[in-house]
Amino acid sequence: MSTVMPSLRAYRASLLHFHADPAFAEHAYSWHEDGLLLVDGDKIHAAGDYAQLAPTLPEGVEVHDYRGKLIVPGFIDTHLHFPQTDMIASPAPGLLPWLETYTFPTERQFSDPAHGREVAEFFLDQLLRSGTTTAMVYCTVHKESVDAFFEASEARGLRMVAGKVLMDRNCPEFLADTAESGARDSEELIRKWHKRGRSLYALTPRFAPTSTEAQLTLTGELARAYPDTFIQTHVSENRDECEWVKSLFPASRSYLDVYDHYGLLRPRAFFGHCIWLDDRDFARMAETQSAAAVCPTSNLFLGSGLFDFERADVARVPLSLASDVGAGTAFCMLQTMNEAYKVARMKGSYLPALRMFYLATLGAARAMQLEGTIGNFAPGTEADFIVLDPQATPLLARRSAELNNLEELLFALALLGDDRAIAATYSGGRLVHQR
The missing domain is CATH 2.30.40.10 (Urease, subunit C, domain 1)
Structure with missing residues (x-):
């Protein structure tokens, strides 16, 4: 020996x-x-x-x-919101009233760094007890919330991705930034946190309805300037939301096309939900290597719809599983797999357990362009x-x-x-x- x-x-x-x-x-x-x-x-x-x-x-x-x-x-969760930890399991008849009644008032508190750090510590405890070692995390519109999250994850030596939410319209004034301040804050946070230790940064427009064209334009410019950052947002989660996007962006062919127009489809771009996409959307995601974060527990909780694994697989879209806490009702990826299996069955397809464990480990790492680093x-x-x-x-x-x-x-x-x-x-x- x-x-x-x-x-x-x-x-x-x-x-x-x-x-x-x-x-x-x-x-x-x-x-x-x-x-x-x-x-x-x-x-x-x-x-x-x-x-x-x-x-x-x-x-x-x-x-x-x-x-x-x-x-x-370790499990990889590609879409969840750490500020929503304290409002998990809040009742509402759908996505948009849920945001107005619970999400926005809860996120208001994250201008306080001490509050952000306390919630981040509890949130990370929950991830680790659930076997999740890497996550793609939404913070709030406040820069302080991003610092609080990364300080907590860095102290534990965790591989985490996070970003400041960008939101300059159709939201409460107390949560609004501007196109310019959002871009400036995001660039400062990229320079401070991206690739520092095990931390990675994600440009995070909340969703198309809460960003002006000016904000989406500047986000696209940042995405080009920092091509190894991540992008995370929501797309086609709910029928009412899709109709809203159509009214706000009438020139776009589809909800996904809004993001495409501003240069936000690329490797390391993650789109939460992807329920109401058509075949052209799925083909475009595959072509650009943009990834779908499938959120079965939140989609069932809010009644948003059922993700179509079969159509996504035909197009060869990069897929991963996500808890989407706090609309998602469990941190644990095992419980997320449980619901993903049932969603697939309800859409007429079948997810073997081997595939689900792949999607929660190497599949997510590949979608994140992190194969060889984790997974x-x-x-x-x-x-x-x-x-x-x-x-x-x-x-x-x-x-x-x-x-x-x-x-x-x-x-x-x-x-x-x-x-x-x-x-x-x-x-x-x-x-x-x-x-």
């Missing part, structure tokens, strides 16, 4: 990670029933069968024993991973005793699991949550 590598740590469990989308590739994943994950500092060193890797361990390396459990890459256990990727416990609840344990294969195991976790099934969460090789 070789001499000890002080930074090397080993984790024994069943291992699963992906190399490709199981919907389109035959050999899409690696599954090691008795596996060993080796972590060197904050990066993945190797992942494989225990019998093959154990003899290569340097003397003195402790093996953390998670046998009976499953280690997968699987390729050597050199950041060591973000979670330990799933099939015995976490009496019902899960009873079901797990009758499983015949990997698909059944993942399906049981997705349909019966919640944050109790997350035994441990590791970010950058560090234990950041333990049940």
Whole structure:
């Protein structure tokens, strides 16, 4: 045996990670029933069968024993709102009244940095206990809310994407910026936070109805000036919203076309919901490598509609799953998978559990153009991973005793699991949550 590598740590469990989308590739994943994950500092060193890797361990390396459990890459949530944490599960008859009654008054409080930091800390606790190690996060219109979020995530060493909401019309005066102030603030925040440590910045127009043409023009200019930033916004969530956009932008062919006109379709652009898109819209998203963040729990909660996985797959649109807290009703991506499965069935298609776990890990990383950084256990990727416990609840344990294969195991976790099934969460090789 070789001499000890002080930074090397080993984790024994069943291992699963992906190399490709199981919907389109035959050999899409690696599954090691008795596996060993080796972590060197904050990066993945190797992942494989225990019998093959154990003899290569340097003397003195402790093996953390998670046998009976499953280690997968940390979940990636591509659309959620940290300021809406305190208004989750607020009743309303639809999207627009929900925004007016709950969202805007709640977001008003985030001009206070202390309030923003306290909510950010609780929000990050919820993500980590749910196994989510990376998220694309909406802050509020206040610069202070972005600083509060990134300060909290940076202190924990997390890989996070976030941005200041841009909103200069059709909103309360207390939440409005201007086209110029929004662009200026966004550029300052990009220079301060983008690629600082593990933080990444997203240009964040809330949605087309709350931005003037001037604001969308300046956002497009920033997107061109900083091409490796992210873009995040909403599109075609709700029929009333779509009609509103049509009245505000009569020259545009579709809701998505509004964003296209201002140069906001490109790699690293994420569009939440995408329910009422047509085939031309899906084709344009695929052509520009713009990604759909599918939000099943919020779409059901607000009665917005059902995402069409089949049509999106025909066009080969980059897809990911998202909780959309606070319209979404759960932080945990297992619960998001549960609802995504049912949405697909209601639209006449079928989502295998393997596909859902892909979409919540490598699929999201690919859509974010972050493959090789996060999303699987390729050597050199950041060591973000979670330990799933099939015995976490009496019902899960009873079901797990009758499983015949990997698909059944993942399906049981997705349909019966919640944050109790997350035994441990590791970010950058560090234990950041333990049940």
